[in-house]
Amino acid sequence: MNARRDFLQKLTLGLGLTAMSDYSFGSVANMQEPTAERPLRVALMGLGGYANIVAKGMQECKMAVITGLISGTPSKLKSWQEKYNVPEQNTYSYETMHRIKDNPDIDLVYVITPNSLHHKHVLQVAATGKHVLCEKPLADNAQQAREMISACEKAGVKLYVGYRLHFEPHTREVIRMREEGAFGKIMHVNNYMGFTIGDPTQWRLKKALAGGGALMDVGVYSLNAARYCTGEEPIWVTAQESKTDPVKFREVDETITFQLGFPSGIIANCGCTYNFGHSERLHLMGTKGWAEMVPAFGYGPIKGNTHLGPIDQPKVNHQTYQMDGIAACILNNEPDPNVTGQEGLKDMIVIDAIYESIKKGGQKIVINA
Ligand code: NAD
Numbered sequence: 001m002n003a004r005r006d007f008l009q010k011l012t013l014g015l016g017l018t019a020m021s022d023y024s025f026g027s028v029a030n031m032q033e034p035t036a037e038r039p040l041r042v043a044l045m046g047l048g049g050y051a052n053i054v055a056k057g058m059q060e061c062k063m064a065v066i067t068g069l070i071s072g073t074p075s076k077l078k079s080w081q082e083k084y085n086v087p088e089q090n091t092y093s094y095e096t097m098h099r100i101k102d103n104p105d106i107d108l109v110y111v112i113t114p115n116s117l118h119h120k121h122v123l124q125v126a127a128t129g130k131h132v133l134c135e136k137p138l139a140d141n142a143q144q145a146r147e148m149i150s151a152c153e154k155a156g157v158k159l160y161v162g163y164r165l166h167f168e169p170h171t172r173e174v175i176r177m178r179e180e181g182a183f184g185k186i187m188h189v190n191n192y193m194g195f196t197i198g199d200p201t202q203w204r205l206k207k208a209l210a211g212g213g214a215l216m217d218v219g220v221y222s223l224n225a226a227r228y229c230t231g232e233e234p235i236w237v238t239a240q241e242s243k244t245d246p247v248k249f250r251e252v253d254e255t256i257t258f259q260l261g262f263p264s265g266i267i268a269n270c271g272c273t274y275n276f277g278h279s280e281r282l283h284l285m286g287t288k289g290w291a292e293m294v295p296a297f298g299y300g301p302i303k304g305n306t307h308l309g310p311i312d313q314p315k316v317n318h319q320t321y322q323m324d325g326i327a328a329c330i331l332n333n334e335p336d337p338n339v340t341g342q343e344g345l346k347d348m349i350v351i352d353a354i355y356e357s358i359k360k361g362g363q364k365i366v367i368n369a
Pocket of ligand 1: 051115137
């Protein structure tokens, strides 16, 4: 019997109180040991590439279980239903998903569809009265993100964004060290995330489905990390775009470099690309020390060093940790490690400003949050 089934059986037997005692969140300072007596029941929406990775990671979850599926492809619903042991009555198309509101087997819907559908899909889930976890980027822009937050608030449901790194032990350790002053005053941050995108016909290269290019997809990692490396919110941005392949990147951005100014006076230099690999790196420098993680943002293993030596944290499955972490937040009302809709909105506000700066030839844009 695998760990998940074993755990679920323990829960059924009412022995769930200690089920997570062997489960380390590394240095997630604000995580208490979960005490929920049942798992979080999750429906996955959009059964594509990343949903496959999430579903696999969830097989090892101790606090979350797949109980529902939403897809526009009936054959996918059938094969996933069999593979993940989901009852047929818990499978939905996009047209029937409003019926989820009557399904007590589902607590949360995880939206894993193309970026520009997040807004519509989160509003639809909120209308069912279920909690929502939405993949990054939260929306196409800050206005949409505000509407999503407002819809979830009105419906009385929680909205989270899929910032899995906030549950990842190396990332948590760097945040903990920064919060405890190990690096002194942070003086500079330098983050980059990118990869070489393949298939020129994929939705990521179409503005109508992707909302934007490298910035939306992977620049959000550099940006979000600049916020967790400094503990500050940017007050201005400048940005530049470079395009070496105007055919492939006709509709969306290929490579963007951006600078973020913070209230303390420091500047973060960040970037992202769809057109070269080996570009995944976080580097923060303070008056007393530094941290560097390479790779820093992919599924890992994340590796890093600080001025004090290697970051010695467990290698974990990011999706397993994220889903158990979200379950702990919802079931136990634990404070979340910066993965709410509000956090997604903060990044969308900066992304809007980055695009505005590019449009205005690199002009400095003051951020009005
Ligand atoms: P994908 O193309 O592999 O899957 C998208 C799914 O959405 C497919 O099953 C597709 O059928 C479905 N879909 C529903 N309506 C659609 C429509 N109108 N057009 C196209 N597809 C439609 O993409 P993916 O890589 O799984 O990405 C999905 C989301 O997950 C994106 O928002 C992406 O940013 C996010 N993602 C996050 C991570 C992470 O590490 N957090 C990693 C990869 C992707």
